[in-house]
Amino acid sequence: MTVVEESDALHARVRAFANGADDDTFERLGMDIAQFQARWSAGYARLVKARGQTMPAVPVEAFRLTRVAVHPPELDAVAFRTSGTTGAMTGVHALRTPETYRELSLLQGPRFLCGPWTGPRVVVALAPAPGNKPASSLGFMMRLFIAALDGRALSVHPEGSPFDVDAPERWLFGSAGPNLAGLTRASRVASERGESLLVLATSLALLALIESLDGETLRLPPGSVVMHTGGFKGRRREVAPDELRAAVSEALAIPRSHIVGEYGMTELTSQLYEDTLRGDRAGVFYEPRWLRVTPVDPATLEPVGDGERGIARIVDLGNVDSAVAILTQDVVSRSEGGIALHGRRQGAPERGCSLAIESLVWPT
Amino acid sequence: MSEPLRARLARLERLLGAARRIADPADALGRRARAALGAAGLLSPEGVELAIERCLEANPTRGELRALCDAVPSARRAHVLLSANVLTGAHRAVAVALAASAHVSVRPSRREPVLAELLWEATGELFHLTDELAPAAGDHVWAYGREETLHELRENLPPGTFLHAHGPGIGVAVLQPRDDGRDIPSAARALAEDVVPFDQRGCLSPRLALVAGNRAAAEAFARELGAALAAAEKRVPRGRLEREEAADVTRYRDALTYALRVSPAGQGWVSLDVEGKLLLVPPVGRNVHVLRVDALEPALTELAPAITAIGLAGPSAVQECVARIVPRARLSALGRMQSPPLDGPVDRRAPREGELVES
Numbered sequence: 077m078t079v080v081e082e083s084d085a086l087h088a089r090v091r092a093f094a095n096g097a098d099d100d101t102f103e104r105l106g107m108d109i110a111q112f113q114a115r116w117s118a119g120y121a122r123l124v125k126a127r128g129q130t131m132p133a134v135p136v137e138a139f140r141l142t143r144v145a146v147h148p149p150e151l152d153a154v155a156f157r158t159s160g161t162t163g164a165m166t167g168v169h170a171l172r173t174p175e176t177y178r179e180l181s182l183l184q185g186p187r188f189l190c191g192p193w194t195g196p197r198v199v200v201a202l203a204p205a206p207g208n209k210p211a212s213s214l215g216f217m218m219r220l221f222i223a224a225l226d227g228r229a230l231s232v233h234p235e236g237s238p239f240d241v242d243a244p245e246r247w248l249f250g251s252a253g254p255n256l257a258g259l260t261r262a263s264r265v266a267s268e269r270g271e272s273l274l275v276l277a278t279s280l281a282l283l284a285l286i287e288s289l290d291g292e293t294l295r296l297p298p299g300s301v302v303m304h305t306g307g308f309k310g311r312r313r314e315v316a317p318d319e320l321r322a323a324v325s326e327a328l329a330i331p332r333s334h335i336v337g338e339y340g341m342t343e344l345t346s347q348l349y350e351d352t353l354r355g356d357r358a359g360v361f362y363e364p365r366w367l368r369v370t371p372v373d374p375a376t377l378e379p380v381g382d383g384e385r386g387i388a389r390i391v392d393l394g395n396v397d398s399a400v401a402i403l404t405q406d407v408v409s410r411s412e413g414g415i416a417l418h419g420r421r422q423g424a425p426e427r428g429c430s431l432a433i434e435s436l437v438w439p440t
Numbered sequence: 441m442s443e444p445l446r447a448r449l450a451r452l453e454r455l456l457g458a459a460r461r462i463a464d465p466a467d468a469l470g471r472r473a474r475a476a477l478g479a480a481g482l483l484s485p486e487g488v489e490l491a492i493e494r495c496l497e498a499n500p501t502r503g504e505l506r507a508l509c510d511a512v513p514s515a516r517r518a519h520v521l522l523s524a525n526v527l528t529g530a531h532r533a534v535a536v537a538l539a540a541s542a543h544v545s546v547r548p549s550r551r552e553p554v555l556a557e558l559l560w561e562a563t564g565e566l567f568h569l570t571d572e573l574a575p576a577a578g579d580h581v582w583a584y585g586r587e588e589t590l591h592e593l594r595e596n597l598p599p600g601t602f603l604h605a606h607g608p609g610i611g612v613a614v615l616q617p618r619d620d621g622r623d624i625p626s627a628a629r630a631l632a633e634d635v636v637p638f639d640q641r642g643c644l645s646p647r648l649a650l651v652a653g654n655r656a657a658a659e660a661f662a663r664e665l666g667a668a669l670a671a672a673e674k675r676v677p678r679g680r681l682e683r684e685e686a687a688d689v690t691r692y693r694d695a696l697t698y699a700l701r702v703s704p705a706g707q708g709w710v711s712l713d714v715e716g717k718l719l720l721v722p723p724v725g726r727n728v729h730v731l732r733v734d735a736l737e738p739a740l741t742e743l744a745p746a747i748t749a750i751g752l753a754g755p756s757a758v759q760e761c762v763a764r765i766v767p768r769a770r771l772s773a774l775g776r777m778q779s780p781p782l783d784g785p786v787d788r789r790a791p792r793e794g795e796l797v798e799s
Contacts, residue, residue, distance in 0.1 A: 119697075119698040119699060120698065122697050122698065122701070123694060123697050123698050126697050126702070127694070127697075131695075132694065134694070134695075134698050135691045135694050135698075136696040137691060137695040137696045138694075138698040138699055139716055141695060141696070141698075141699035141700075142477075142698065142699035143718075144698070189667075330777075368680070372686075374683075374687030374690065374691075375681075375683060375686035375687045375689075375690050376690075377690060403691070421684075422684070423689070
């Protein structure tokens with residue numbers, strides 16, 4: 077079989093498993109993907125051999141240092157770039173097909189973002205327009221949700237008007253910051269239709285929105301939900317999740333339970349969400365059936381004790397063509413059947429005059 | 441008016457007398473030093489011994505001491521903020537301050553205060569030990585530490601003080617092997633000698649080796665370096681790594697195994713990039729990244745702001761190239777990077793007069 081044939085077969089199995097098929101197990105599918113990756117990726121084959129394991133985790137730094145993919149670049153359908161917080165290097169997660177990403181995102185996202193409400197809703201993003209070939213996985217996902225969960229022109233009477241996912245009125249963050257007028261308009265459209273509004277946002281964009289509102293309230297329609305994702309790495313101001321949640325709740329006049337955290341990263345195909353719409357505690361993120369997070373000791377990579385903190389080793393069956401197991405820098409613990417996030421691992425501090433590894437990494 | 445050279449040299453001699461006692465394993469102070477430094481730090485007992493024996497500058501020449509006095513301004517009062525860097529670092533830092541002033545206050549590192557305390561005791565309190573420095577306008581402050589610490593200091597020092605800030609840095613090995621490659625094994629052994637002291641935690645410690653040569657030369661050098669580091673570890677075992685240091689090593693090992701090729705080198709690792717694409721600094725703990733380059737200039741230019749020391753092996757053209765691009769770095773032959781003359785701070789990137797702190 078060629079790499080594409082093998083990959084297609086695995087993608088099909090993953091999608092079937094995600095949809096509930098029970099003729100595969102998570103473990104067997106994971107092993108099959110890992111073995112496939114070791115056959116077609118020299119880098120992963122080296123790691124498997126060096127560690128003497130079937131499914132060693134690839135540190136996310138590898139995405140910045142080299143191509144992490146089983147297929148050649150000419151077969152890339154999408155290439156997502158990391159934001160690049162270290163030196164000048166950014167990482168790339170290349171997907172041969174976006175179909176699995178699409179399907180898995182839509183299996184997981186709406187469950188947590190729409191709650192029990194099945195009716196139509198207006199969806200906008202507090203993010204810059206990514207264009208039709210998004211370089212960011214978040215932009216890709218937001219675009220997907222706007223199309224799948226709304227899919228109508230942003231007007232009070234959308235019938236007959238063409239839907240454009242890239243319409244500027246959907247993407248409400250630009251170089252000047254949040255587009256307050258645009259968000260007010262989207263809110264009004266939703267209200268007049270008798271629908272709720274789903275706002276997809278980064279934590280930073282929400283913070284900017286709150287600053288722009290300057291104490292004023294922009295009242296969203298009943299049932300509206302805000303999805304927020306991402307931290308504040310490298311930014312001048314950090315806000316605790318609870319503080320941000322409280323501020324957003326007040327600024328947009330929605331209950332705190334309607335502010336749903338999403339955890340994802342460029343190097344993953346799948347996402348985790350808080351289940352606050354169903355009454356769960358904020359701060360606990362739930363894995364989908366096809367993804368597992370294990371907190372591990374950062375030095376030995378052994379799983380830590382139940383409830384203890386470790387860095388997240390994530391097996392994402394959606395990563396068929398890249399790295400099925402990745403090692404993040406995020407500190408997590410298992411909590412109430414999900415995962416609690418505790419920020420990013422900082423790395424060894426510079427001791428006196430010796431530089432830390434994160435200080436210097438450049439491509440030549 | 442600057443102080444007579446004779447008075448400055450006399451203070452330095454008192455300090456050197458103390459250092460010689462600490463260096464002497466037969467002296468009671470030397471025995472105490474070994475026990476205390478071993479207990480307080482992360483190095484193995486052999487690592488402590490190596491640091492004291494090879495890196496504690498107890499016997500500089502008269503010329504070096506004169507150069508040391510020339511390398512620093514005369515100061516009414518000098519203050520030293522020490523960091524938890526290499527365990528012998530306190531000695532040179534105090535020497536620099538004593539060359540500048542008769543009134544020296546030292547704040548030791550909270551994590552590694554041992555050597556500063558021993559020197560203070562053995563010099564008959566030639567300088568003051570303090571928990572809190574209190575510089576005033578006109579005073580000079582020599583500070584060693586992380587960028588964050590130095591930045592904070594800059595913000596908080598009184599206007600009119602002079603700050604000599606010595607921030608983080610790295611050592612780099614630069615070599616251009618002969619065409620027949622016969623000098624590769626000796627260069628690798630020499631580099632291992634530079635990597636081992638302090639388990640690579642010092643700013644002179646080489647973490648990266650630039651090999652100007654062909655692919656085969658770089659591969660041979662990486663192989664020989666791995667073997668040399670493994671052999672060196674038998675003589676001087678690597679000490680303990682802190683938890684986060686160990687975690688960094690794990691990530692480096694696995695990320696580089698995926699991206700390039702990594703070979704074991706005792707408890708450390710050697711990564712090799714024959715394509716010359718990845719310029720990176722591995723974590724401490726006896727890890728070296730070997731980068732083959734067609735030309736040295738681009739990589740050296742990128743790294744220049746961070747380079748404190750360069751170890752050289754190769755023709756004079758290589759030395760000329762390095763001196764042109766990194767003029768303030770300490771240059772030495774490979775194998776000599778950890779033993780610079782006691783002629784000033786090891787890090788020569790900061791200006792001699794210091795930075796005047798303004799309001």
